[in-house]
Amino acid sequence: MPAMYDHSLQFSLDESESPGEEALSRAAPTAAPEKAAQERVLLDAYSNAVTAIVDEVGPSVVRLDLRRDDGKLAGAGSGFMVSPDGLVVTNAHVVGAARTAEVSTLDGRKFSARILGRDADTDLALARIEEDATFPTAKLGDSKALRRGQLVVAIGNPLGFDASVTAGIVSALGRSLSSNNGRMIEDVIQTDAALNPGNSGGPLVSSLGEVIGVNTAVIRGAQGICFAIASSTAQFVIGEIIRHGRVRRAYIGVGAATHVLPRRLALHHELTQASGALLTHVENGGPSDRSGLMTGDVIVAIDGATILGAGDLVRHLDAEKINRVCSVDFLRRSEKRRVWIAPTERRG
Incomplete structure (x- = not known):
């Protein structure tokens, strides 16, 4: 039976020669240390990335x-x-x-x-x-730039263990999650970075050392299914609380989910975006229902501002649009339409 050997190994032999056992025994040992060294480099790079994130944001x-x-x-x-x-x-x-x-x-x-x-x-x-002091801060990053598979690090105090660190990846983007009051939180990040009670409220940090999510929940009984509120949502909420002490929102009476637009349809209507907000529910008698919007319509713009998904829809329905007539551009099947809506202030 012919000798088996790694073709990646280099030998100085004439074409008529074949590597004998002595040649293989001399060459084979060099492969293992080289592979081990490469693995160490990769592990060191990963460890250094996590360590740098923790040093910066911790x-x-x-x-x-x-x-x-x-x-x-x-x-x-x-x-x-x-x-x-x-x-x-x-x-x-x-x-x-x-x-x-x-x-x-x-x-x-x-x-x-x-x-x-x-x-x-x-x-x-x-x-x-309340005390007068100066504190280290974390920078809020752009959660819209995230990609599935991206490295993330969660820092918090799970189960009372202060300054605990876990690492994982972004498992999915644009999830919806039910809040404690029953309403759906849109544009949620799913991650497999381990979270436990006490992690809630801590930062989910990207490899750039920027906070791209606020850790909020786990699915009990599941392995590695955890969620964080996107930083783009957090920036909006922080601004509203600072200005008003609460978040004032315009209300149009819909439920929505992020929806990828067929490329041919987007090109046909000269849309530069790849997604919109699909209406999954239209409240009977609400502002959207009165304007003629229907379940299945895909909102692509409000007052000329591009809507890329459910998160954008929530953020653009801000206090400035309360009791003011707004234009809403949407797709119904293959047709692009526009309606006018007068959002009210949401209560409760």
Whole structure:
């Protein structure tokens, strides 16, 4: 039987010669160390990337202990600083109905904070530290630029273990997740970075060291199915809470999901976008129903602003559009149409 050998090995032999056992025994050992060295390089690169992310963002991550009016502990979770004067982003379900919190930093300091506002629709909340101090901050990145398979790192305080780090990938984008008040949170990131109780409110960080999500939930009983609120949603909510103490939203009475547009249809209507917001529900008697919108229509623009999906639709229905007539461009089957809608302010 002819000798088997690795064709990637190089031999200095005449064409008439075939490698004998002695030649193979001399060459084979060089392959294993070389492969091991390559694997070490890859592992070191991965480890260095995670370590760099943690070094950059870790100091901004805090633990929140929530207090009731009687001073008793009402819960705990994670958060992270987004401004040097002590603005802390966390989850609405972490703060609950509490009005104050004790904030513990990575270096062991403790501060008092008041809850500025919460938004149950997106499960996000904002707190401010009351003491005069300067804090390390995390930068909010562009969640729209994410791709499936991208490396992400979650930092938080799961099960009371402070400053815990897990790593994984972006498993899916544009998910919908039911919030505690029953409404759907749109444009949610799915990841397999391990999350546990106490991770809620902590940052999900990209390989660029930017926060691209706020960790919010896991599917109990499932392995590695975890979710984070997209940073683009968080930026909108933070701005609204700072300005109004709550999130004011225009209401048109629809449910929506991100929908990929057929390329031929997009080209036919000279659309530069690849997706829109598919209407999965139109409330009977609501603003959209009165305007003529129907389930199955795909909204592609509001007041001339491109709508790429459900997340964009939510963000563009902001306070400025309340009680103001807006144009809505949409696709119905292969036809492009426009209607006019007067959004109202959403209550409850």
